[in-house]
Amino acid sequence: MGNSTLRFSKSFSTYFSIALICLSFLTLKAQEQMDLRELDGLNCTANDVEVLSASLGSTTCPTCTPGETITEELFITIRHNTNSDRPALAILGDLTVVDMNGNSTTTVFARCSGPIIPKKNINDNIPVGNGGNGVQTISYGEITFECGSQFTLDNILLVWTVPSDPDCPIPASDPPPPSKCGAPGISLEITPPLSAVATAECSGSDANVDLTIVGGEAPYSYTWTSLDSGFTSSEEDPQNVPQGEILSVTVTDSDGCTTTTSITTPICFVCPTLTNETADFATCEDNQGQTLSVQTDIPDIDIEFFIFSSQQGDPYVGGGTQLGTAVTPSGGTATSSTGISGLTPGTYYSYAILDTDDPDLIDPDCKPFAEIVINIDEELSPTFDAVGPICEGDDLSALPTTSTNG
The missing domain is CATH 2.60.40 (Immunoglobulin-like)
Known part of the structure; x- marks a missing residue:
């Protein structure tokens, strides 16, 4: 899901590079600053300076490759509401960075830069002789981060100077008066490179x-x-x-x-289903050769048939006798390559399973099976009560019609 943060307007971006050149002779180098929020007695109520937006990257359209470590310049756009000269502006706050994996770190941001140009002499970051709107962008130094991270500056305090004060950093010997600090507690999202x-x-x-x-x-x-x-x-x-x-x-x-x-994109695997297998059946010991079959909804994976002498909870564990070789389904049906043979009287359990050596079977947990119960009946050899020798030409109509063993 995409998300956006505060950023320069398009019209502002158009003049951004020109404005940086115009203001380069005026701009101080950003300096680390003591966190003045720690001072007692702060009562900041002035609105001489407002923070409008912030952005990382000195080009008009900064971009980066997610995951790479980069260093970009931080620009903060303010509005100066008076026509006084302000040699320095300290911006203090808690900088929270959330990386691509959702890991969050919070550090103190305390930097000073400037100067703040009188409102009448700056218009959308372009120096003018008069009639400005006080909107100015100031560099607050570089930040090194992982591309794809998101930034929020919370609990912001702005502290500025008057014309008679020195440049950065702003000293912390005394709490600034209410007329020289403001915007306590506001939050600002910093727009990173796209x-x-x-x-x-x-x-x-x-x-x-x-x-x-x-x-x-x-x-x-x-x-x-x-x-x-x-x-x-x-x-x-x-x-x-x-x-x-x-x-x-x-x-x-x-x-x-x-x-x-x-x-x-991945190749998505769907575990086949095995249905409509050969119905359970019974046959005589001397009447074998029946093939077994099962239907499948995935024709790309071969099917094997195994016969066990006992019922299996998981026929994939082995131990049975394979009926022929693995077969490829045709028209959605897999039929054993050979019929049953050599089974002595008793009950057998045949299972249709997937060929685990098939390269198309990429999910080791995919283990469907279908069960077929086969009953093999004993072959009968009838014997009759003794009637004496039977010779060629004898009348056989007198032989018994039933045998002693059925």
Whole structure:
């Protein structure tokens, strides 16, 4: 699922590089700053300075590859509501970073930079002679992080100076007066470079894709393609996609910034079912040769037939006698390659199982089977009560019609 954070507007981004050049001669180098939130007696109620947004990356469309460690410059956009000169602005808060795996770390962010240009002399980060709106972007130094991480600055305190004060850092000898600090407790999401990462998983027999977007400016558009099958999609998370292929996606945010990523989709395995097996039957010891059969809904996996002298809870454990060789289903039906033979009188249990050596059987827990009960009856050899010798030409009509053993 994609998500967005605060970011420069498109019109602002257009002037961003020019503005940095224009302001470079004025901007201080960001410095580490004592966390002034620890001071007693703070009563910050002024609204001379407001924080509007923050972004990582000095280019108009910063992008990165998820998982790589990168270092980017942090720019914070403010609005100055007075026409006073402010040599320095300290921004203090708790910086929480959540990486791609959901691991969260929180550290103190305490940095000072500046100067803050009088409101009338800055307009959307462009120096002007008069009539400005006070919107200015200031660098607060570099941050090293893993691409794909998300950032939140909480419990923010802003502390600024007056024209007679020195540059950064702002000293902590005395609590700043209410007129020189403000915005206590606000929260700010920092927009990281635009990145995207895709995953693909099986849901039954379908392969589905999940795309995660970090950074940039929503809404996003998506262009999925596959060179293998010609598959295309404009959905964020396409479902039932081609399997075993490389799918590539280009993500475009509302500012026209783009990033790309790709994923190899899995081949989804569905465990076959074995049904409509040969019905249980009985036959005489001297009347064997019957073949056995079973139906399957997955024709790509071979079937084997085994015969046991006792009923099995798991016929895959071995110990039975294989009936012929493994057979490939035809038309959804697998028939044993040979018929039963050589079975002495008794009850037997035959099982149709999957050929565990078949390379298409990729799930070791897939073990369906079908059971067929076979009863072998004893062959009868009739004997008659003694009637004396029978010779050629004798009248046989006098022989008994039943035997003593049935």
